[in-house]
Amino acid sequence: MLKSRWKPLVCFSQEEVEHSALAGQSVRSLDSDFNALPVRKVASAEEEEGLFCKTSNARFPDVAALREHYHTDWYRYNLKLATADHPPVSEAKFEQLVEQGALADEELSGSDDSDQDEGDAKLNAEQVQSAATARVVLKHEAIGHFLVWRAVLYPPASQGKYNDGEHNSTLSDTPLDALAAIAHRGPGQIWAVILCRGGHFAAAVLKLISPPPSSRRAEDCVQVVAHRCIHRYVTRRKAGGRQSVADAAKSIKSAGSSIRRHNEAMLAREVQELLASWQCTHLKTASLIWTHAPGPANAALLFGKGAPLRGDARTRGVPLSTARPTLAEATRVASQLACAELVDEAQALQLLGRGPVESAEPHEPSEAELEAARAE
Numbered sequence: 001m002l003k004s005r006w007k008p009l010v011c012f013s014q015e016e017v018e019h020s021a022l023a024g025q026s027v028r029s030l031d032s033d034f035n036a037l038p039v040r041k042v043a044s045a046e047e048e049e050g051l052f053c054k055t056s057n058a059r060f061p062d063v064a065a066l067r068e069h070y071h072t073d074w075y076r077y078n079l080k081l082a083t084a085d086h087p088p089v090s091e092a093k094f095e096q097l098v099e100q101g102a103l104a105d106e107e108l109s110g111s112d113d114s115d116q117d118e119g120d121a122k123l124n125a126e127q128v129q130s131a132a133t134a135r136v137v138l139k140h141e142a143i144g145h146f147l148v149w150r151a152v153l154y155p156p157a158s159q160g161k162y163n164d165g166e167h168n169s170t171l172s173d174t175p176l177d178a179l180a181a182i183a184h185r186g187p188g189q190i191w192a193v194i195l196c197r198g199g200h201f202a203a204a205v206l207k208l209i210s211p212p213p214s215s216r217r218a219e220d221c222v223q224v225v226a227h228r229c230i231h232r233y234v235t236r237r238k239a240g241g242r243q244s245v246a247d248a249a250k251s252i253k254s255a256g257s258s259i260r261r262h263n264e265a266m267l268a269r270e271v272q273e274l275l276a277s278w279q280c281t282h283l284k285t286a287s288l289i290w291t292h293a294p295g296p297a298n299a300a301l302l303f304g305k306g307a308p309l310r311g312d313a314r315t316r317g318v319p320l321s322t323a324r325p326t327l328a329e330a331t332r333v334a335s336q337l338a339c340a341e342l343v344d345e346a347q348a349l350q351l352l353g354r355g356p357v358e359s360a361e362p363h364e365p366s367e368a369e370l371e372a373a374r375a376e
Contacts, residue, residue, distance in 0.1 A: 005341060005342055006218050006221075006339045006340070006341060006342065007143070007146065007339065007340045007342060008208070008209075008210065008211065008221040008338060008339050008340075009148070009152070009179065009182045009183065009208070009338055009339065009340060010182060010183065010185070010186050010187045010189065010208045010209070010210065010221075010338070011183075011187075011210055012179065012182075012183040012340075013183065014180065014183060014184065016140055016142070016143060016183075017176060017179050017180045017183050018180070019140055019141065019142075020138050020139060020140040020143075020176060020179070051063065051065075051066045053066060053069055053070075053075070055075060055078045055079055055082050055088060056069065056074060056075055056078045056088050056091075057078075057087075057088045057090075058090075058091070058321070060321060061320065064332075065320065065321050068321070068323040068329075069321060069323075071323060071324075072323060072324070073094075073098075073198065074091050074094045077089070077094060078094075091294070091321075092294065095197070095294035095295045096295065098198070098235070098295065134149065134150060134151075134319050134320070135147040135148060135149055135150055135341075136148050136149075136150050136153060137348055138176075138179075138340075139348070143342065144342060144343075144344065144345070145342070145343050145344070145345060145347070145348035146340040146341060146342045146343065147340060147341040147343060148179065148340050149319055149320075149336075149337050150319065151316050151317065151318075151319040151337070152178070152182070152288075152316075152337055153178040153179060154178070155313070185287070187207075187208060187209045187210045188207060188208070188209070189207070189208050189287050190205060190206070190207055190208075190225065190282070190285045190286045190287060191205075191206050191208060191222075191286060191287065191288050191289070191290065191334055191337075191338070192204070192205050192206070192278075192282065192283060192286040192288070192289045192290065193206065193289075193290045193291075193318075193330040193331075193333050193334050194289065194290070194291045194292075194293070194302060194309075194330075195291075195292045195293075195318075195322060195325035195329060195330055195333070196271070196291075196292070196293040196298045196301055196302060196325060197292070197293065197294055197295070197298055197324075197325060198234075198235055198324070199231065199232045199233060199234035199235055199263070199267065200229075200230075200231050200324055200325040200326075201228075201229065201230040201231070201267065201270075201271055201301075201325055202227070202228075202229045202230075202325035202326050202327055202329060202330045203227065203228050203229075203274060203275075203278075203330070204224055204226070204227040204327055204330035204331060204334070205224070205225040205226040205227070205278070205282040205283075205286065206222040206223060206224055206225060206330075206331065206334045207222065207223045207225050208221065208222060208338050209221065209222065209223050217335075218335040218336060218338075218339050219331055219332065219335045220335075221335050221338050221339055222331060222334045222335050222338055224327070224331060225282065226278075226282050227327050227330070228274050229325070229326060229327055230267060230270050230271065230274075232263040232264070232266060232267040233259065233260065233263050234260050234263045234264045234267060235260070267301070268301055271301045271302075272301070272307065275302070275307065275308045275309065276308060278308075279308040283308065283309075286314065287314065288314055288316055289309065289312065289314045289315045289316070290315075290316050290317075290318050290333060290334070290337065291309070291315055291316070291317060291318065292317065292318040292322050292325075292333075303315075318333055318337075319337075320333065320336060320337075
């Protein structure tokens with residue numbers, strides 16, 4: 001089984017689900033109010049207690065997510081704003097600015113070159129104070145407290161349940177019903193992850209599996225069945241934004257603009273052809289389809305008129321921060337969503353807003369601490 005911090009959802013037994021309960025007003029009692037409460041996202045006891053990027057004014061669940069954030073165009077743009085004493089923009093606002101062509105950032109290239117080495121930025125850690133609803137806290141007397149991503153258990157309000165004759169909805173009236181449905185199907189069920197942004201597209205079909213006993217990585221909970229990555233140069237260097245957005249404002253006839261128009265059309269055609277070819281095979285067998293396509297242009301590729309995913313109730317938005325779309329990133333997203341994070345009672349109390357919140361100075365783990373963690 002994975003390191004004690006993680007437990008794959010497909011490895012929960014029916015007994016474990018039946019004897020679990022939503023942590024309510026008091027996490028010490030299974031007879032407390034079972035209504036879902038907002039949770040606070042913190043890292044494990046071995047890591048910083050909540051990671052926060054002051055440059056982007058955003059919080060991240062673990063060190064890996066924060067480090068990946070430092071390699072995104074969103075972070076680079078906020079870094080430039082900070083040097084000019086301007087407030088940061090949210091990820092949604094940043095994507096909107098990119099789509100509108102309102103940025104003058106030479107790093108928003110959208111090319112398929114690897115990220116420039118920015119070095120390991122110093123991690124600033126501070127206690128997470130505000131409530132978040134990204135994860136649900138549950139409790140089992142033997143397992144203890146554990147966190148499950150809310151998007152796995154609850155359907156978007158606009159979609160409700162689905163039943164296509166082959167897959168029953170895993171999104172039932174209660175999160176325990178949803179968890180029971182996932183556990184009942186067990187290993188072998190299929191998820192799809194589709195990421196699209198800035199001219200980069202990654203789609204992966206993954207099988208949820210039981211990891212080997214010696215495994216220590218959450219990524220070992222999933223197995224890639226099929227994948228496809230597409231990278232096209234579609235955004236304008238220095239000016240930023242897609243070429244189609246710039247064309248809507250004025251006529252541009254440069255050689256670069258012609259290449260970008262061609263690449264946009266090629267990207268749209270390739271994505272649509274891929275989804276159409278997967279519609280009766282890989283996508284048909286998927287019980288959940290996770291998507292991240294910020295901005296109207298990216299969303300149109302996946303959910304536009306005639307798109308295979310349009311109106312599909314199995315689609316869920318990825319609830320965690322994502323880096324540039326790649327196979328590795330799609331695998332990471334699936335593994336994070338497919339696992340429950342085990343926490344101790346003190347963390348659960350803090351997540352529910354019932355425990356004391358201690359201030360913590362930014363802390364970078366020493367070599368001795370890292371060696372001790374590896375030994376465990």
